[in-house]
Amino acid sequence: MYAQMIKSTGEGVKSLEEMDPQERAFQERINAGGKIEPKDWMPDGYRKNLIRQIGQHAHSEIVGQLPEGNWITRAPTLERKAILLAKVQDEAGHGLYLYCAAETLGVTRDQLTRDLLSGKMKYSSIFNYPTLTWADMGAVGWLVDGAAIMNQVPLQRTSYGPYARAMVRICKEESFHQRQGYDIMMKMANGTAAQKKMAQDALNRFWGPALMMFGPSDENSVHSAQSMAWKIKMNSNDELRQKFVDECVPQAEYLGLTVPDPDLKWNEERGHYDFTQPDWDEFFDVLKGNGPCNTERLEARNKAWDDGAWVRDGLMAHAAKKRAAKLAAE
């Protein structure tokens, strides 16, 4: 998802009997649906996993501004431009909510930023794909934000209080994102033959990468069990992916577009669509840094950080000067 491939630090899930009284009380509280707050005791692994997960989620929001930012200056109308700008602005906000949630765990914002810029921390693989046409803005809102919502809605019930509360705010705002995307898709799909072709091409290119957002298949997702016991992951990767496919297929049909999967078929018995898994070799390759835009994305973030240094320093100097003047006046 926005946080794929979170490697757990624990050695597998302990039973309640194996835990010392403190850890047992912690786990029992989570089992009972209680929330963990920043000043509560928590196992080291819980803290470390959450920092990675929330950090990766925050980085995804920030890097996720780049593929859409690419089209702000070239939006087809002033209205579309204002809408896209508002959406990208929301993503920045989501990054901020999440960085603050991570900071309650004892990591600093600057440290998280440094780890993103050095490539030590990851962001979602989806943002390493290029946005080639205006129809991609539709596909991103519809599919990428749609997949994000699928994962984020259950996270509103996650065990860590600050993360859960950040998710509530984010989910409230995501609906706008997905709907504006689908609205673009409807326009394109009902437009000229060339526009419809662009919409189909965008769906073709984003379908597989969107399915990858949920992370590897459950049998290859070795770190999930502990995260699920801690309720920092609420559903399995395959479960969410299936739910996403089931929702998207009728939406694609309504648009008159074809999901690029020849084996896609309604399975009456299961009550779900059967579908082809995305190319997992490609997924792992993109995570390793070899996707079409990995280098470009990290370069853009590093450039923004470096070019912004004088602004950050200047504002700090100004604040210090004002403080000194205030003190002198007292």
Place this chain on the structure above:
Amino acid sequence: MTNTTHEWPLYEIFIRGQHGLSHRHVGSLHAPDAEMAIKNARDVYTRRNEGVSIWVVQAADIAASSPEEKGSLYEPANDKVYRHPTFFDIPDEVGAM
């Protein structure tokens, strides 16, 4: 801050009502320091189990926007109706979005 009158400073009190919720401002009180402010807040604001956690902040440390700024701060959002999901007409057939 110089305190020539020896008055106890004013603290703003925030209480988390139940697990999972944010702290909310409930009122204020005077106390000689933060530790005492928490103790006093316990007595003043949580006598009937109203909370599971207390935050105290010196009122002097709170920076607040002023009512006169209302227009310049919030009016710009009024003409950005597209930030609301209902701005977009999505057909019922495609499901909730």
